[in-house]
Amino acid sequence: MSHTPEEFKPLFAKIDELKPKFIERLKKAVSIPGVSGDESLRSEVVKTAYFLKDELIKLGAQDIQIKELGLQPPPVSTKGLELPPIVLSRFGNDPSKKTVLVYGHYDVQPALLEDGWDTDPFTLTEKNNVLYGRGASDDKGPVIGWLNAIEAHKELGLELPVNLITVFEGMEESGSLGLDELIRQEAKNYFKVVDAVTISDNYWLGTTKPVLTYGLRGVNYYQVEIKGPGSDLHSGLFGGIVAEPLNDLVKILATLVDTNGQILIKGIDEQVAPLTKEEDELYNDIEYDVKDLNQATNSDTALYQSKKDILQHRWRYPSLSIHGIEGAFYEPGAKTVIPAKVIGKFSIRTVPNISSDDLTKLVIDHINNEFVKLKSPNKINASLIHDGDYWISNPHNENFTAASKATEAVWGIKPDLTREGGSIPITLTFEKELGTDVLLLPLGRGDDGAHSTNEKIDVSNYIEGVKTLSAYLHYYGKGN
Numbered sequence: 001m002s003h004t005p006e007e008f009k010p011l012f013a014k015i016d017e018l019k020p021k022f023i024e025r026l027k028k029a030v031s032i033p034g035v036s037g038d039e040s041l042r043s044e045v046v047k048t049a050y051f052l053k054d055e056l057i058k059l060g061a062q063d064i065q066i067k068e069l070g071l072q073p074p075p076v077s078t079k080g081l082e083l084p085p086i087v088l089s090r091f092g093n094d095p096s097k098k099t100v101l102v103y104g105h106y107d108v109q110p111a112l113l114e115d116g117w118d119t120d121p122f123t124l125t126e127k128n129n130v131l132y133g134r135g136a137s138d139d140k141g142p143v144i145g146w147l148n149a150i151e152a153h154k155e156l157g158l159e160l161p162v163n164l165i166t167v168f169e170g171m172e173e174s175g176s177l178g179l180d181e182l183i184r185q186e187a188k189n190y191f192k193v194v195d196a197v198t199i200s201d202n203y204w205l206g207t208t209k210p211v212l213t214y215g216l217r218g219v220n221y222y223q224v225e226i227k228g229p230g231s232d233l234h235s236g237l238f239g240g241i242v243a244e245p246l247n248d249l250v251k252i253l254a255t256l257v258d259t260n261g262q263i264l265i266k267g268i269d270e271q272v273a274p275l276t277k278e279e280d281e282l283y284n285d286i287e288y289d290v291k292d293l294n295q296a297t298n299s300d301t302a303l304y305q306s307k308k309d310i311l312q313h314r315w316r317y318p319s320l321s322i323h324g325i326e327g328a329f330y331e332p333g334a335k336t337v338i339p340a341k342v343i344g345k346f347s348i349r350t351v352p353n354i355s356s357d358d359l360t361k362l363v364i365d366h367i368n369n370e371f372v373k374l375k376s377p378n379k380i381n382a383s384l385i386h387d388g389d390y391w392i393s394n395p396h397n398e399n400f401t402a403a404s405k406a407t408e409a410v411w412g413i414k415p416d417l418t419r420e421g422g423s424i425p426i427t428l429t430f431e432k433e434l435g436t437d438v439l440l441l442p443l444g445r446g447d448d449g450a451h452s453t454n455e456k457i458d459v460s461n462y463i464e465g466v467k468t469l470s471a472y473l474h475y476y477g478k479g480n
């Protein structure tokens with residue numbers, strides 16, 4: 001392309017040449033159904049870690065370590081389930097070069113064909129230059145993208161411009177359990193000389209303009225268990241004469257949030273940092289429209305119409321989403337059952353300056369108070385499953401500048417600076433424990449359908465993304 005700087009032409013040509021191999025590598029990664037939230041698939045998550053280890057060996061990584069994290073704590077696991085390991089590796093250890101730590105996750109969200117996928121979620125399928133499959137964008141595509149960037153250098157006989165450390169985890173979609181502790185332990189060991197941390201695990205805001213991201217919402221995930229009869233019951237024999245756990249649960253869930261997305265738990269709004277004039281003005285320059293939102297959701301269900309309202313509610317205000325009910329009848333048909341025990345699941349996206357502990361107290365007190373009002377003989381137990389902090393940083397530093405130049409070299413346009421409504425629980429820990437800047441450099445588009453059916457990454461985003469990651473390492477390595 002005409003905007004490609006001369007210095008990158010051979011490297012970008014090599015990346016184009018390796019495209020079939022890169023797609024094949026992603027296909028292999030996607031074929032392993034490593035869903036961290038599904039205990040029955042834990043061995044597949046672990047298998048993905050070993051797949052990455054083998055790829056790293058082939059690429060010539062040094063000091064590959066598989067770090068075990070011990071058992072998964074309750075409430076989700078009560079039967080001694082091992083957490084998936086962290087895969088560490090190193091490319092180069094030259095004291096004259098800077099060191100970049102790249103983090104990504106190899107676990108994925110659940111996916112079933114019957115959820116409404118057009119193709120098997122664990123078979124990467126190319127249609128019209130788009131690659132469909134669970135994890136294609138979140139986050140196997142970007143993780144494999146880093147490996148591809150390393151391979152392109154290797155194939156060209158080009159030295160990496162920085163020392164690279166890779167940190168790949170298998171529990172991100174389930175709260176990054178165990179990783180905080182590992183980062184603390186390794187801060188003065190494996191991660192002793194890290195100059196910058198870069199994460200490719202979010203998405204462009206829309207579908208055409210690249211972005212760099214300097215903020216994330218946090219996430220507190222809760223469950224509410226309601227137990228009643230000793231076993232599931234026939235609703236004809238027992239309906240109307242026993243207290244039904246699911247009736248209680250739907251009433252409790254309905255007290256959490258209204259249909260306009262307003263959280264109904266008292267005391268949360270007061271903790272949200274006020275919007276300053278300067279922050280409000282930052283939204284003016286960002287390219288986004290309600291049409292982008294409707295395109296990403298394939299619907300006309302937006303709660304706000306103006307760009308500012310949408311972006312502020314996505315980035316700087318909390319939200320509460322109800323995700324599901326364990327134990328409730330959900331299959332097709334008309335089963336006349338009274339479920340004996342149900343567990344409602346919901347999460348709250350947190351923002352500055354909400355404290356996770358204060359929030360959890362407000363949430364649990366609210367649920368217990370509402371349950372008392374029901375005067376039900378059933379038993380309730382509300383608890384936090386996991387939490388991850390929000391993160392916000394100043395995007396005016398060497399790391400962001402390098403990524404901005406790389407984006408221009410590949411896409412011919414300066415990226416927008418955005419925040420992200422989703423969460424990457426470990427980001428703040430890297431920043432605090434390693435004392436380094438963190439950059440979020442997303443590859444995928446806003447309509448990739450992460451966590452949804454028909455998740456995809458466009459071939460152009462995948463391949464140009466490998467070029468962007470490569471160019472970023474060069475700009476950062478030479479100090480821009």
Ligand SMILES: C[C@H](N)C(=O)N[C@@H](Cc1c[nH]cn1)C(=O)O
Pocket residue numbers: 138139172173174175201202219221388421422423424425450
């Ligand atoms: C943004 C990132 N790709 C992502 O999807 N993060 C998850 C993290 C999470 C935490 N608990 C469960 N999942 C998210 O934002 O939902």
Ligand SMILES: [Zn+2]
Pocket residue numbers: 105138139172201202
């Ligand atoms: Zn992710």
Ligand SMILES: [Zn+2]
Pocket residue numbers: 109138173450451
């Ligand atoms: Zn995700």
